Amino acid sequence: MTTGTGSIPGTTTSDAIPTAAPSKATIVVLGSLCALGPLTTDLYLPAIPSLVEDLNSTAPSVQLTLTASLFGLAVGQLLFGPLSDRLGRRRPLLAGMALYTLATVVCALAQSVALLVTGRFLQGLAGAAGLVIARAIARDRYEGVAMIRFMASLGLISGLAPIFAPAVGAQLLRVTDWRGSFLALVVFGALLTLGAMFLLRESLPPEQRHGDGLGTTFRAIGGLLKDAPFVGYVLTSTFSFGALFAYVGGSSVVLQTEYQISPQTYSLVFAVNSLAVVGFGQLNGRVLVQRLRMDTLMLVGLSAAALAGTALILFTSVWHLGLPAVWPALFLLMAGMGIVLPNSSAQALTMAPHAAGSASALLGVGTFTCGALVAPLSSLGGRPSMTLLGVVVVGCAGSALAAFALFCRPWRRPA
Secondary structure (H helix, E strand, C coil): CCCCCCCCCCCCCCCCCCCCCCCHHHHHHHHHHHHHHHHHHHCCHHHHHHHHHHCCCCHHHHHHHHHHHHHHHHHHHHHHHHHHHHHCCHHHHHHHHHHHHHHHHHHHHCCCHHHHHHHHHHHHHHHHHHHHHHHHHHHHHCCHHHHHHHHHHHHHHHCHHHHHHHHHHHHHHHHCCCHHHHHHHHHHHHHHHHHHHHHCCCCCCHHHCCCCCHHHHHHHHHHHHCCHHHHHHHHHHHHHHHHHHHHHHHHHHHHHHHCCCCHHHHHHHHHHHHHHHHHHHHHHHHHHHHHCCHHHHHHHHHHHHHHHHHHHHHHHHCCCCCHHHHHHHHHHHHHHHHHHHHHHHHHHHHCCCCCHHHHHHHHHHHHHHHHHHHCCHHHHHHCCCHHHHHHHHHHHHHHHHHHHHHHHCHHHCCC
16 A cells, blocks of 8 residues: 555665666657657547548548557557566567567558558557556656656656647648658657667566566466555546547547648647646646645546536537637646546556556556547547547546546545
């Protein structure tokens, strides 16, 4: 059981995890690994309408390429997380990044939606190595507030991905088609593989690895699933991520179709809203966690997300106020996610110092599975709808609040 600041009772100064400042190279590489997920999903978002036409398909079918990528990210984290607990962080990371680069080549050459969906699944599966192992490395080195600060540093880099990726993708459409987005990811994957190879050191000593086989690893996962607060934070993160990806998965088609905006204007809307995630994430990690309990901050963030979803429903089905009203509601949703997601992840990881890779995998498989399921829902029935997107956001935010209250029970823990 952890306190509100993430410390573990019984841990003395002598056996606490070191909190030495990380090198800039470490922050850049790990931050880029964390950015791999949003960059993979966001870079081609402005091209989705043109991709529908080029492959002679439909919007719901093309949105399955996003769903496949998210499922791959979920399954891959369940694979690479426990594997990194057994073999160390470095070897699974390098293997995953090399496979990511090859899978992205398949995506760039795809001639059908079916092949693109397959390539996207493999891309997500391999790219999950970067996400899950980067979090595990953070847990190897830090805990509590120190880990929040470190993750805020990573978030400053990884947060640039959702800001600039759609803008870069929109500009690429001026000189190439949607395949150019995947070719850019091929280059990024190759550079990141080299960076991990030459700049990252092993963070998990051999004596701390689960060397008795996968049975030990899965027993560790079973133990984690018996810890109600840990499960609560995982579920809170999972449903919150669902609210986030209701927006990410549906915003491109909904905004460009329902409000008739260009890919370049959409990229501007997406970038400004992404600033909310980065800005509030930095405010949370550098200021708010020093003054308030993480659980209090999570309650505020979840309430903001629920309010944003409610506003989307009212602004589009009752008052029909258009994009000038919808945009601030989406900004509020992203601001809430900037507070909820890092705090729920940090609280869950702090509870699992003995199996950081497995805990990170459970976080990842839950969040990306939920994201994969909700991403196409805004186009349910074949017609994109901002009202339906708002309904999904409210449902996910309400589920996150319920999981937080039922399992975490923050009022029963000391401040």
